[in-house]
Amino acid sequence: MDQLKQIHAQTITIGLARFTYITSKLLAFSAMSDIDYAHTILNQTNTPTIFDYNSLILGYSKTSKQEMGILLYTQMRNNRIEPNARTFPVLIKTCDCISSLLQVHGHVVKLGNVFDVYVTSSLIYMYSNLKAVELAIQVFEESSYKNVVCCTSLITGCFNNGLVDEACKVFDEMPERNDVSYSAMISGLVRNELFNKAFELFLHLKQSGLVKPNRPLLLTILTACGKIGALDKGKNIHHQLLEESFTFDLEIDTALLDFYAKCGDIEKAEDIFIKMRYKDVATWSSMIMGLATNGRNESAIKLFEEMTHKGPVPTDITFIAVLVACNHKSLVTQAWCLIGKMFKVFGIQPGIEHYGCMVDIFARSGQLKGAEILINLMPMEPDEAIWGSFLHGCLTHSEICLGERAGKRLIELDPSHSGRYVGLANMYADIGRWENVIRLRNMMVERKVDNTPSWSFIEVDGVVHKFFVHDQFHPRVNDLCEILQILNKLSMNQ
DNA sequence: ATAGGGTTAG
Secondary structure, three states: OHHHHHHHHHHHHOOHHHOHHHHHHHHHHHOOOOHHHHHHHHHHOOOOOHHHHHHHHHHHHOOOOOOHHHHHHHHHHHOOOOOOOOHHHHHHHOOOOHHHHHHHHHHHHHHOOOOOHHHHHHHHHHHHHOOOHHHHHHHHHHOOOOOHHHHHHHHHHHHHOOOHHHHHHHHHHOOOOOHHHHHHHHHHHHHOOOHHHHHHHHHHHHHHOOOOOOHHHHHHHHHHHHHHOOHHHHHHHHHHHHHOOOOOOHHHHHHHHHHHHHOOOHHHHHHHHHHOOOOOHHHHHHHHHHHHHOOOHHHHHHHHHHHHHHOOOOOHHHHHHHHHHHHHOOOHHHHHHHHHHHHHOOOOOOOHHHHHHHHHHHHHOOOHHHHHHHHHHOOOOOOHHHHHHHHHHHHHOOOHHHHHHHHHHHHHHOOOOHHHHHHHHHHHHHOOOHHHHHHHHHHHHHOOOOOOOOEEEEEEOOEEEEEEOOOOOOOOHHHHHHHHHHHHHHHHHO
8 A cells, every 4th residue: 555655646746647547547446455545536636537436436335434435426426427337336335225225226227328237236236235135136027137146146135035945946047157156055055054955056066067166165165064063074175175275364264263163173173273373353253162162161261361462352252152151151240241341341232142141141040030130121122042041040940930920921922933832831841730731732723823843953974864852753763862861871970 | 548246254
């Protein structure tokens, strides 16, 4: 950037600045790294062109000052500079609410001659980004020319708004696919927890050799392996990353660290952490969470303290990680202090996960009253996890009345929610009040509550095995039950 | 002569 400033100074000294394309080139270049400097160049230009505005709006679209896009567009039009087709893809990217996007979309339609496939794909991307996926679909359907980018935009948009079937349909029907569209498809499946489908498609891609898996795709697959604990599969990706000689950078190293930690190889994760030259807040958070979920709670808390002294500024996610460690050690006061510190020192508003951790800590340690007060005080609607912690705490500390009251109130609040019946029923079952369990089950049938059961899974030799509660479908269910009994006995004797 | 869209780690 300093060099760029020198060049800029020189163009002014030797009089080159009057050649507008030289100044424009400087502006475009600096808009990528120093937006304020780029804006100064625009302000110093006597007759800014459409090139200058387009470059500057693009620059702002990549910063947090999104609102500058519309502002510059207005200023540009006041200066009687007409926008062209290249103005809109970048302007659309700076729209931070649906009303400004609708307004910009209106301008595109009104001008007519600026509507092209770049504008279409940007509109699809931005409408779905702002949670208006129906409008994205509408733009897509009304467009006469749909290229691979438009289709990919819509696939991502559908996936991010829960429209899984629609995303698959667009992918199946698109005439041409490249590495980015495969990447979008597979990462969308992973985000929607359709891991088997994602791995199937990845395998198909590798075997067919249609397109080469790119860096984002390999990172997505690695993350998916971590989420389902697929150690061997993930190790393969690790090797592939080495073979592809992608430069091992912050993102890849952090993804690897997180993957090994999630698969239980905490030593390997620590090894990567220690060897990393550049670590950012995601790296630290990942390591703290890895230690906490692997039972190394003291180390997690120690690492967090080290981070506050000489590491990057923690985020909301870092605090979740250290709260998990506190939870495992029943450090009620310390957890409470951390949440206070998070808000007062770091200005981070507690989210539902932070409240969730705290309720769980209270409930586990038997402070059910504290947990109840917190649930009533929290500014958002408590979710399943929070009520689950509370009910479980009521049960383990024999606070049956409190649990019963909470469970009943929950069902009244949302009679169509199966989890609320199941939570209370599980509590009755554990204390042997079977008549109440049966009553709740009947109530669910009468009220036609959708009761899709929960499930868990494990990957063995590349196959994901899925289990429901009391599921007897697995071919080796007897062996599995026998092993479970042995494990239960072992943990009882400890 | 200069300016545009889709996939990516906690």
